[in-house]
Amino acid sequence: ARVTPYRGQGRKSTGTVAILTFHDMTAIKRSEQMRADFVANASHELRTPLATLLGFIETLRGPARDDPDARDRFLTIMHDQSGRMARLVNDLLSLSKIELDEHTPPTGRANPLMIARSAVAALELKAAARKIRLVLTAPERLPAVIGDDDQLAQVFQNLIDNAIKYTRDNTEVRVTLASTGGRRSKPMVSIAVADCGEGIARTHLPRLTERFYRVDPARSRALGGTGLGLAIVKHIVNRHRGQMTIESDVGKGSTFTVLLPVAADETLEADDSLR
Numbered sequence: 037a038r039v040t041p042y043r044g045q046g047r048k049s050t051g052t053v054a055i056l057t058f059h060d061m062t063a064i065k066r067s068e069q070m071r072a073d074f075v076a077n078a079s080h081e082l083r084t085p086l087a088t089l090l091g092f093i094e095t096l097r098g099p100a101r102d103d104p105d106a107r108d109r110f111l112t113i114m115h116d117q118s119g120r121m122a123r124l125v126n127d128l129l130s131l132s133k134i135e136l137d138e139h140t141p142p143t144g145r146a147n148p149l150m151i152a153r154s155a156v157a158a159l160e161l162k163a164a165a166r167k168i169r170l171v172l173t174a175p176e177r178l179p180a181v182i183g184d185d186d187q188l189a190q191v192f193q194n195l196i197d198n199a200i201k202y203t204r205d206n207t208e209v210r211v212t213l214a215s216t217g218g219r220r221s222k223p224m225v226s227i228a229v230a231d232c233g234e235g236i237a238r239t240h241l242p243r244l245t246e247r248f249y250r251v252d253p254a255r256s257r258a259l260g261g262t263g264l265g266l267a268i269v270k271h272i273v274n275r276h277r278g279q280m281t282i283e284s285d286v287g288k289g290s291t292f293t294v295l296l297p298v299a300a301d302e303t304l305e306a307d308d309s310l311r
């Protein structure tokens with residue numbers, strides 16, 4: 037069969053295809069690069085505690101074999117390092133699971149106040165150890181949100197845990213729930229977690245939710261951080277069709293605010309949105 041080319045059009049469409057391919061390749065390259073960086077970072081994060089563990093195991097098998105004091109000290113360090121690896125693996129698994137269903141919004145209803153209460157209860161001891169008070173404030177009536185209980189629990193826990201980690205001893209971490217929006221804009225529930233810590237310089241804010249991005253990596257590690265907490269929060273909030281904003285004053289503290297859409301069959305009274 038003979039193919040008759042469409043002259044003018046053929047050229048135009050070849051050009052268009054070429055440009056599209058070029059864009060696609062750039063996007064593919066970028067995402068390949070991001071994936072490679074992620075694997076390299078994750079491997080590096082795992083390799084450090086693993087090397088420490090191997091080192092101590094060798095010492096315990098050799099020079100420290102008959103030294104009970106050294107054995108106790110080394111076992112404590114090995115326990116901490118294994119904990120660090122376990123946290124990292126758990127966070128990596130959470131992240132990959134959330135990424136898989138990020139495009140399928142949740143269908144259930146979740147009670148934000150109940151989730152906030154359990155997150156505060158779970159972290160109260162950790163806060164008390166540094167004389168930090170966790171203060172939860174919420175209106176009497178708060179609508180349900182569209183959400184997955186377990187994932188929203190993770191959002192609260194990660195934000196409150198960070199506030200505790202990065203705030204000063206003897207201060208307050210405030211968790212404030214409220215109804216926002218109303219007659220004109222979409223009704224939402226806002227969840228604000230505010231601390232009185234050192235704050236975050238403006239230059240870091242846009243990159244804070246990237247995986248493994250930390251303002252001070254050594255400090256984050258010393259506090260038991262994996263560098264994945266806010267990336268997990270971001271993906272969960274995206275899946276819930278919500279929004280997150282970060283406000284911070286260096287030297288004064290930071291406020292992380294998450295907005296979540298109210299479940300469709302919830303009728304918000306005008307009064308609720310004014311509270």
Ligand code: ADP
Pocket residue numbers: 194198199202203231233234235236244249250251252256257260261262263264265266267290
């Ligand atoms: P990490 O495990 O390091 O805490 P996250 O992803 O939770 O990882 O947070 C990324 C970085 O953002 C932290 O390392 C820290 O530098 C900064 N950060 C997060 N929350 C706060 C906060 N409440 N105050 C100050 N810095 C914070």
